[in-house]
Amino acid sequence: MSLEVVFQAVLLGLLQGGVYALVACGLTLIYGVMKIVNFAHAEFLTLGMYLAITAFNLGLSPYMVAVFIFAAVAVLGAGLQSVLIRPALQHPQINQMLITIGLSTMMIGAMQLIWGPNNQVLKLEWSSAAVEFGDIRLTYVRLISFGIAAAMAAAAWLFLKHTRTGMAMRAASQNPQSARLMGIDVTKVNMITFGVGTGLAALAGALIAPAFFANPTFGTDYFILPAFVIVVLGTMGNFAGALIGGLVIGVAEGLGGLVFGPALRQLVSLLLFVVVLLFLPRGLFKGKVS
Amino acid sequence: MQNTNKSFFADWTNWQVVVAMGFVVACGVGGSFVESDYLLQVMVLAAIYAAIGTAWSIAGGLSGLLLLGYISFFGAGAYLDGLLFTRLGVNPWLCIVLSFFSAAALAWLISLVTLRFGLAEDYFAMFTVALSQVFKYILLNWDYAGGATGIYLTVVKDDFWILSFIDRKPYLYIALLILAAVIMTTYAVQKSRMGYYLAAVRENDQAAEALGINVRKVKTQAMMLSGGMAGSIGAFYTQFATFIDPKQVFSLATNFEMLLGPVLGGRLSIIGPVFGASFLKPTQDFLRGWMGGEADAVYLILYGAVLAIGILLLPKGAAHYVQIWHRRRYAKQAQARAADNTETIAIVGASK
Amino acid sequence: MSQPLLQVKGLVKRFGGLTAVDQVSFEVPAGRILGVIGPNGSGKTTLFANVSGFLTPNEGQVIFDGHDITGQRPSDICSLGVARTFQIVQPFAGLSVFENIVTGALRGGRTGLSEAREKAAEVIRLCGLAPVSDQLAGSLPIAGRKRLEVARAIATRPKLLLLDEVMAGLRPTEVDQAVEMIFAIRNSGITVILVEHLMRAVMALCEELLVLQQGKLIARGDPRTVCDLPEVVRAYFGESAARAA
Numbered sequence: 001m002s003l004e005v006v007f008q009a010v011l012l013g014l015l016q017g018g019v020y021a022l023v024a025c026g027l028t029l030i031y032g033v034m035k036i037v038n039f040a041h042a043e044f045l046t047l048g049m050y051l052a053i054t055a056f057n058l059g060l061s062p063y064m065v066a067v068f069i070f071a072a073v074a075v076l077g078a079g080l081q082s083v084l085i086r087p088a089l090q091h092p093q094i095n096q097m098l099i100t101i102g103l104s105t106m107m108i109g110a111m112q113l114i115w116g117p118n119n120q121v122l123k124l125e126w127s128s129a130a131v132e133f134g135d136i137r138l139t140y141v142r143l144i145s146f147g148i149a150a151a152m153a154a155a156a157w158l159f160l161k162h163t164r165t166g167m168a169m170r171a172a173s174q175n176p177q178s179a180r181l182m183g184i185d186v187t188k189v190n191m192i193t194f195g196v197g198t199g200l201a202a203l204a205g206a207l208i209a210p211a212f213f214a215n216p217t218f219g220t221d222y223f224i225l226p227a228f229v230i231v232v233l234g235t236m237g238n239f240a241g242a243l244i245g246g247l248v249i250g251v252a253e254g255l256g257g258l259v260f261g262p263a264l265r266q267l268v269s270l271l272l273f274v275v276v277l278l279f280l281p282r283g284l285f286k287g288k289v290s
Numbered sequence: 291m292q293n294t295n296k297s298f299f300a301d302w303t304n305w306q307v308v309v310a311m312g313f314v315v316a317c318g319v320g321g322s323f324v325e326s327d328y329l330l331q332v333m334v335l336a337a338i339y340a341a342i343g344t345a346w347s348i349a350g351g352l353s354g355l356l357l358l359g360y361i362s363f364f365g366a367g368a369y370l371d372g373l374l375f376t377r378l379g380v381n382p383w384l385c386i387v388l389s390f391f392s393a394a395a396l397a398w399l400i401s402l403v404t405l406r407f408g409l410a411e412d413y414f415a416m417f418t419v420a421l422s423q424v425f426k427y428i429l430l431n432w433d434y435a436g437g438a439t440g441i442y443l444t445v446v447k448d449d450f451w452i453l454s455f456i457d458r459k460p461y462l463y464i465a466l467l468i469l470a471a472v473i474m475t476t477y478a479v480q481k482s483r484m485g486y487y488l489a490a491v492r493e494n495d496q497a498a499e500a501l502g503i504n505v506r507k508v509k510t511q512a513m514m515l516s517g518g519m520a521g522s523i524g525a526f527y528t529q530f531a532t533f534i535d536p537k538q539v540f541s542l543a544t545n546f547e548m549l550l551g552p553v554l555g556g557r558l559s560i561i562g563p564v565f566g567a568s569f570l571k572p573t574q575d576f577l578r579g580w581m582g583g584e585a586d587a588v589y590l591i592l593y594g595a596v597l598a599i600g601i602l603l604l605p606k607g608a609a610h611y612v613q614i615w616h617r618r619r620y621a622k623q624a625q626a627r628a629a630d631n632t633e634t635i636a637i638v639g640a641s642k
Numbered sequence: 643m644s645q646p647l648l649q650v651k652g653l654v655k656r657f658g659g660l661t662a663v664d665q666v667s668f669e670v671p672a673g674r675i676l677g678v679i680g681p682n683g684s685g686k687t688t689l690f691a692n693v694s695g696f697l698t699p700n701e702g703q704v705i706f707d708g709h710d711i712t713g714q715r716p717s718d719i720c721s722l723g724v725a726r727t728f729q730i731v732q733p734f735a736g737l738s739v740f741e742n743i744v745t746g747a748l749r750g751g752r753t754g755l756s757e758a759r760e761k762a763a764e765v766i767r768l769c770g771l772a773p774v775s776d777q778l779a780g781s782l783p784i785a786g787r788k789r790l791e792v793a794r795a796i797a798t799r800p801k802l803l804l805l806d807e808v809m810a811g812l813r814p815t816e817v818d819q820a821v822e823m824i825f826a827i828r829n830s831g832i833t834v835i836l837v838e839h840l841m842r843a844v845m846a847l848c849e850e851l852l853v854l855q856q857g858k859l860i861a862r863g864d865p866r867t868v869c870d871l872p873e874v875v876r877a878y879f880g881e882s883a884a885r886a887a
Contacts, residue, residue, distance in 0.1 A: 037412055084598050091605045093411060094356055098553055101546050102598030109590025117587070225423070228416060267427045270420055277417045278403055483755050486745045493734035500694065500728070501798055502720035502750025 004135040009254040011138060017250020018146040019204050022153055023223055024230035024242040026200035029156075031231065032173040032238070033193040036085065036096045040104035041227060042219030044073060044198040047107065048205025049214040050115050053122045056209075062122065066148060066206045074199030081194035086187065104220070112216040119213040145207040152203055153243055156196070160239060169193055225266065226253065229273040300620040302613055306560040307477040313564065314470050321462045330458035332572045334530060337465035339571040341472045341523050343551035343563030348479055349516035350549070351557030353509060354492030356411045359418030361545035362425055363393040363517040367524030368539040369429065372441035375452075375528070377434075382453035386525045393521025394514040401510035419542070426540035440535025443528070453529045461530045468526060469564070472519055476560055479515070488512055547574070554600045556609025566608070645708060647672040647802060647833050648693070653702035655685075655692055655857075662688040663699075664857035672801070675828050676835045677848030677865065681878055684854040686837040687729055690804050694726045695719040707801060721750055725800035727791045729807045729837075735780030739771055739790055742779050746797035762797055769793040769823065785816045789823070796827060803827065805836040809843050821846050841869075853877065 023045055030038045051069045052062040084103055088096050130139040160166040171179040172189045180186050205219070212218065230249050234241025249269065256268030299305045317333065324330055342364060350357040367389035374380035374388070400421070404414050430438050445454040455461060479485055487508045490498035495505045528534050538544070548567075555566020574593065581589040604610070646669040655663040663685045670676050678686050691697040693704050695716035704712045711719050725746075734742050743765055747758035766772050769789055774782060779790055788808055795803055805824070809817050821843055828834050838844050844851070844865065851868045853861040855877040861868050868874055 035412075037416065084602070087602050088605070091601075092354075093415075094350070094358070094549075094553065094557075095601050095605055097356075097358060097415065098546070098549065099598045099601050102594040102596075102601070104594065105597065106591050106594030109587045109592075109594060112587035112590065225420075228420070232413065232416070264427075264431065267424070267431075270424045270427060273420045274417065274424060277413055277420065483748055483751065483758075486741070486748055486755075489737055489741070490734055490745045493736055494732045496696070497728070497732035497734065497794075498745070499696075499716040500720060500726050500732075501746045501794065502717050502748075502752075503745075504715065504717040504750065 002135070006255070006258065008136045009258045010251055011136065012142070013251035013254025014247055015138065015142040015146045015250070016254065017247040018149040018153075019208055019246075020223070020226050020230055020250050021243045021246025022149045022204040022207075023201050023227045024234065024246050025153060025156060025239055026197035026204075027227050028231045028234065028239060028242040029169070029200075030194055030197040033169050034085075034089070034190050036089075036093075036100065038194075038197070039097060039100040039224075040107060041198065041201055042224035043104050043107035043111070044077065044201040044219070045205040045223055046111060046214065046216065046219035047073060048202030049122075049209045049212070049218065050111055050120070050205075051202065052206035052209040053115075053120050053214060056122050061124075062206050062209050063144060063148065066203055069206045070152070070199040070203040073202035074195035076195075077198030078191045078195030080198075081191050085194065086190065089190070108216045108220070115214075115216070117216060119215050121213055122209045124210050139211075141210045145211070148207055149204065152200065156200065157239065157243075165189070165192060222266075225269045225273065226250075229269050229276060232273065233276045297620075302616055303477065303480050303560070305616060306609075307473065310473050310560050310564045311470060313568070314466050314473065317568075318463060318466045321459065321466070324459075327458050330462055332575050334458065334461050334465045335575065336568050336571045337462065337469050338523060338527060338530075339548060339551055339567035340564045341465070341469040342520060342548045343555070343567045344469070344472045344476055344560065345516050345519035345523065346549065347516075347552045347557050347559075347563050348476060348488070348519075349509075349512040351552055351559075351563075352480070352485070352488040352492060353512040355509060355512065356415040357418055357513070357516065358415035358549075359420070359422040359545060360516075360520060360548060361540055361542075362418065362422040363396060363520035364524040364527070364548075365422065365425055365536075365539035366396055367393050367521030368528045368534050369435060369441070369524075370521070371525035371528040372443070372534050373435060376441055376443060381451070382525070382529050386453075386522045389521035389525035390518040391521075393524070394518030396521075397513040397517030398510060400517075401506075401513050405506045405509060419545070422540050422545060423542065426536045429536040429540070436535070438535065438537075440533060440538070441528070443532040445532055453526075454532075464526065465530070468523060472523075473560060473564065475515070475519070480560070484508075484511070547571075550597065552607070554597075554604060554607055556607025556612075559607065559609035559613065561612065562607045562609035646670055647707060648835075649703075649705040650689075650693065651703045651705070653689070653692055653704065654700045655688055655697060656700050662857050663692060665702075666854070666857070666859045667702075668852055668859065668862065670802075670833060670835060672833050673828065673831070674833055675824070675847050675849050676833075677844045677851045678835060678837045678854060679839070679844060679851060680854035680860075683856070684877075685857040686854055687806055688857075689854070690726060690806055690835075690837060694724055694804060717750055720798060720800075721752065723799075723801035724804065725795035725798045725802070726804035727788075727795050727806055727808055729810070731784075731787045731791050733779035733782070733787050733790055733794075735778065737779055738776050739779055739782070739786075740766065740775045742790055743771075743794050743797045746794040749798050758797075761799075765793050765797045768826070769796075770819075784811045785813070788812065788820070792823065792827075796832065800832060802833045802835070805834060805838075807837055807839060809838055809840040817843055845869075 023041070027038060027041050030036065048069050052065065055065040056062055080103065084099055085096065088099055124141065126140060128139065130137045131143065160170060168179065168184045168189050171182065171184055172186050176186050226249050230242055230245035233248065234245030249272070252272060253265050253268055257265040260268065321330065321333055346357065346360050349355045350360070370389045370392055371382060371385040374385050375382050400418070404417060429435050435441065443454065445456060448455045448457060487503050490501065490503055491505050491508050499505050524539065550570050551567030552563040554570065556562025578589050648670040651667050653663050653666045654661065666689060678689065680686055688697065692699045695711065695714050698713040703710060706722060706724060709722055711722060734745065740762060743762040744758050747753060747761040747765070753761065766775055769792065771789060771793055774786060779787065782790065792805065792808060809820055812820060817840065824834060824847055836847065848865050850863065851865045852859060853868060853874050860873050860877060861871050
């Protein structure tokens, strides 16, 4: 195994990891503020993919509409939160989890209805074009995805740190009761958080659309597990942790795939998940929430 | 205050077990008249889901553990029977027993590892879910166990000794027997000291600990009982279905389907999981069969909507309302009792 | 005279950089009603948590009835005869009053179910909870819940009862009833330690007082004397009040 092959795997892993990070950030944001595990998160990613494909069929490049997809799905997410999740926030956790599972099933059904169960693809003319140096080959598609993902993640990070809404979200994640007493409208913050979180997942979906076949269960099949691993690794609720965790998992999977073969890549995520849950349940960042 | 004057049925748990067992007997009797193989199949599956849901309710309902990935135990039992029976010729009845202990051992291991590290609730939930998928992936790649192809049982004739029948009816009777056993076990637990411990741990584990209840031990015992029973049910399933593969018996979708009965039916009750699964599973099967193919997407939307909205409208499950009716019905007796308690220093403070 | 029922030696509990309990040592003979007072944040509840096993001390020892219970599980400590109530009441809200107390009377398995039911009935009578015996614990008013909390604790047949601010939120008549009940409890053979802010109750009940401030034991002795000490006045009311005292 040459060094360059390993290097390629690592770089690809990083690029993939950037997208993972975006998905994980949304998930961890939702958990951090609302303390609920969004089992429907992967479906928002799939939705993003489908929207990008539809836009493409209308003549629009996925990269141009990516931000609009983010916004549209964010609004949808916020709406779904108000209707389905907000009423259950006082209920036992298992109820909340099962509601998001119900939402997940509904979304899969809806996407299957609208776009059909078969694979859809978004073929850019230049999707095979790549940057090459030495034996290493990185497609433009992946590089651009990573770039936009990084930009959006940075934007989200700044949003959390410097805007009033962002700070309200962080306050609510630390202590919703105190936040409420300080005049923060926690209900609205929850809604926005869910919207932003799911929007980020959809954005990630739009970015990876050129690289994968889309089908209704794509998100659940390929992304939900790494997303959960990352969220736990990076400490549930810690935004920066999700970012870094995403990159780490991307590389780990890439190397794992190299060593064990592609069929077992999922197993790598799973085992990592189990290990992280057991030995680092507080994540690498020791329970600190952003 | 001693509840010795009450009639047997005034106690909610007693009332439930009679209703539930009555239902099981009725299904057995009714099932003997059914000739359609398809219908019998539906009934057996319903009984299996009812048993699984009721078994789950000990750990996931009564003790309040967030046991989200329950199918691990079911699948483990299913595969244990599959492997032991087809590869080593072990008697399936014995396998059912062995599956109980193996699954219970698995539960013990999981408890050891998760409770020792003091895993918070939602982490525990995700861990159990992830574990089920780990099993799936391991079995998908394990050739001895059939890999992705799975395990097949050949059934040549009706043979009670090896729990194999051409006719579907014997499976129904056995499934109902298993369901009855699970119901009685749950009843016994609820009526015993264990019932109090589980309720205490569920309601407030700090307070429970302060009263001398070893919370970790109780949670472990609950998991072992629930897990063990799921293992046995899984072993039976293999014999009934005569074909298992990892995607089937460790399916995440099936996992959540199994929780529908207890959660929508009422996970603290006995009748909740029993009637919940008995109603939901056949309805699901019929709908899916009827709507399948093109309408599968519509089915999924309906199913997801029913789940989400059902939980929103019935957060405590349907049995909660039955309990309220029951309490009111037997309240007159309770009032008579309270009037007897006059020999007190009635300084309890205003109850308004 | 035989060994004291409870001995705390050099107890230290730190949370990160904060020392919540700082070298606290004291003894409690059996049959006493001991009060622990001090301004907010002085470490009283933390002390209880360390004695009852909910926290493990960083340093020091807790010896109860001859056993070293330092850092043991709360349920094991309860089995040895220590019961506690919580500052914020922790009833089993979904269970009835009777069921709550039976849970205590089971004593973690040392008592059978029918015997526990009998004991629970007895405790309910003694604590005046009979009229609400079948009511859901969560539906009781605060006084009822506090009474339930104490009843549940004594159903475990403890030798030592730790009461954490049991008077908080009670009306004056309710406070009087609580004082009566605590005397009755002590007279039935249970040693009581109470953390309390309400001076009226403290003065009425306690035979000895410990005063904590910022985790340290600053005074100890007979209630009347202790409350006149300048250190104690200073702890509560500040420097100027101490000089005026």
